[in-house]
Every structure is written in structure tokens, then in C-alpha cells.
Amino acid sequence: MKNIIFVGYMGSGKSTISQKLGKNLKKTVLDLDNIIAEKAGISINAIFETHGESYFRRLETEVLKEAMNRKGVIISCGGGIVLKDENLDIMKENGIIIWLKVSPETTFKRTRMSDDRPLLKNKSVEDIKKMMQAREEYYKKAAHFEMCADKKKIDDVIREIKQFLNLNDTVPKI
Ligand code: S3P
Numbered sequence: 001m002k003n004i005i006f007v008g009y010m011g012s013g014k015s016t017i018s019q020k021l022g023k024n025l026k027k028t029v030l031d032l033d034n035i036i037a038e039k040a041g042i043s044i045n046a047i048f049e050t051h052g053e054s055y056f057r058r059l060e061t062e063v064l065k066e067a068m069n070r071k072g073v074i075i076s077c078g079g080g081i082v083l084k085d086e087n088l089d090i091m092k093e094n095g096i097i098i099w100l101k102v103s104p105e106t107t108f109k110r111t112r113m114s115d116d117r118p119l120l121k122n123k124s125v126e127d128i129k130k131m132m133q134a135r136e137e138y139y140k141k142a143a144h145f146e147m148c149a150d151k152k153k154i155d156d157v158i159r160e161i162k163q164f165l166n167l168n169d170t171v172p173k174i
Helices: 014-025 032-040 044-051 053-068 085-093 104-111 125-142 154-164
Strands: 003-007 029-031 074-076 095-101 145-148
Touching: 003 014, 014 029, 014 074, 014 154, 029 032, 032 044, 032 053, 032 074, 044 053, 053 074, 053 085, 085 095, 085 125, 095 125, 095 154, 104 125, 145 154
Parallel strands: 003 074, 003 095, 029 074, 095 145
Antiparallel strands: none
16 A cells, blocks of 8 residues: 655644544554654754754655655655655655645634744734645645545544545544
């Protein structure tokens, strides 16, 4: 089985959906941001503050390459992974890429209370909307399947993904 890769804007539910799908399909889930933070020994925020975004992006590509050496795993990517063509090539080589979409309003609600996303610090719904629009073409270029995950029950999102993947569409309670 190819790797299943989740992309999408910050707060679109990639980590949550990956974990749930991983349990459902009994597959290993790799969260790239967690691996980056572990590798660096500091938080994503601290990486951005201390070393800058371009250093983070280099680590991100390194960790993506390592993750893609595995087979049949589910990978949750940071929202900016699609910005580099090199990353797209790596992901497309042995992965099915699923783009999770939510509205700027939902993103704002989900992310405003946490301070672990350096690019969303003090950002308004309007700012988020602009950044989302600017990234849209990158997600579109990357995705094999795009799905609106806004205001949907998580089990329904999982069901739709499994239908797309041509897997049994029953979702046992886990
Ligand atoms: C980023 C998204 C974050 C994290 C970093 C940069 C982005 O991950 O990789 O803060 O550029 O969109 P999440 O999408 O999991 O929040």
C-alpha cells in the first residue's frame, strides 16, 4: 500500500484525521512536525524564533524524505510542505496526497487559543483568508484528492477518505 499523506492549511485537522485513520486501518502514523521538533530538541516555535523559517523548511524536507522511505504509513504534514516543488516530487513518488480543507473562520476558531503556530501569531480571520488563498494553488497542485472537512463529523470524513482509497467503507467504532 502506498503512503497516505495529509496536507492542508494549519488547523485543517490533519493530525486528528491521521490518528483516527491510522487506528482504523491499523497503520503507523507519522506526524512530521512532531518528528522535526524531536530531532531539533526544541519546539516548532523555538525553531522559527532561533533559526528562522528557511532552516525549518530544510528540516521539513529532510524529515519528509525519511518518512517517505517507509511504506504503507500515514503521514501528517505541516501546512507549508506544499510550498516546495522538491517536497511535491518526494510525496508523489510513493504517496496518495489528500488535501483537507476548512474555512478561514474555522481555522481561526481552532487555532486562536494555541500559541504553537509561529505563522499564525496575531493573525485575524482576514489574514488567514489571504494566506489560504495564496496557498490554494500549491495544495491543488499537490493533491490527488481534496475534501472539505469543515463542519463534518470525523467518522464521515474517514468514511469519505476510505471510499476514495477504495477501502471498506464501514468505520468500526474505535
Ligand atoms: C506551517 C504549519 C505548521 C508547522 C509550521 C509551519 C505552515 O504545521 O509546520 O508552523 O507553514 O503552514 P500545522 O499545519 O500542523 O499547523
